[in-house]
Amino acid sequence: MKKVMFLIVAALVSNWCDAQTILSGSELFGKDRKNGFYMTLSIEDKYLEKDWPTFLSRFGNVSQTKETYTIPAASIPDLTSEPVTVTSKIISEQRGKTKIFASFEIGGVAVSQELDGYAAVEKLMKDFYTYAMQYEDVRLAEKDAGESQKNYDRVKKTGSRIARDIERNKREKESLLKKIEDNKLELEKLLQEQTANLQDLENAKIAIEEKQKSLNTVKNRKP
Numbered sequence: 001m002k003k004v005m006f007l008i009v010a011a012l013v014s015n016w017c018d019a020q021t022i023l024s025g026s027e028l029f030g031k032d033r034k035n036g037f038y039m040t041l042s043i044e045d046k047y048l049e050k051d052w053p054t055f056l057s058r059f060g061n062v063s064q065t066k067e068t069y070t071i072p073a074a075s076i077p078d079l080t081s082e083p084v085t086v087t088s089k090i091i092s093e094q095r096g097k098t099k100i101f102a103s104f105e106i107g108g109v110a111v112s113q114e115l116d117g118y119a120a121v122e123k124l125m126k127d128f129y130t131y132a133m134q135y136e137d138v139r140l141a142e143k144d145a146g147e148s149q150k151n152y153d154r155v156k157k158t159g160s161r162i163a164r165d166i167e168r169n170k171r172e173k174e175s176l177l178k179k180i181e182d183n184k185l186e187l188e189k190l191l192q193e194q195t196a197n198l199q200d201l202e203n204a205k206i207a208i209e210e211k212q213k214s215l216n217t218v219k220n221r222k223p
Helices: 002-019 046-057 118-220
Strands: 025-027 031-040 063-065 068-074 086-095 097-106
Touching: 002 097, 025 086, 025 097, 031 086, 046 068, 046 086, 046 118, 063 097, 097 118
Parallel strands: none
Antiparallel strands: 025 031, 031 097, 063 068, 068 086, 086 097
């Protein structure tokens, strides 16, 4: 659990650092290169592939083709009253590190850091960072809870096994004690039989001696 909590804190710190930097750049969309902005988040791309288009849908209908997300006529009042063409893609750099690129065009002209609309674009992307991190926090908390549940189940399973072993040991002990008691009774019986046998042997010996005396007496009577 401590390890998972450390990962949550590390992810929060990493994402906070990433979210402070929005860089200008360009990306190819088919044969067209579009200017726009990058933002890197320490969140796996499989999650952002759900979160990003959901967030963008606030501004209009999102069209998706492979890794490309497009809104032909987005409504972004903080940026302009005119329709905005949003073209975006999600780029997986490494495990747990994902880059989002977005181009915002007004009347065919891409917003850049030199234009007034940059502040609104920066705010939009940072708003997404906050949005994405809320879901990431939930996922990490669920993972932490899941690990705790697994640990509880593992400990409970171990406890059940120990309880079964104790009951088995008790049964074996009772069985051994019964065998010892049975052995004791058997020994006593055998000792009694041995004593009786020795007495029978002594009586048989005496009987032989008496018979031998009688035989000798009869023999001595012969003329």
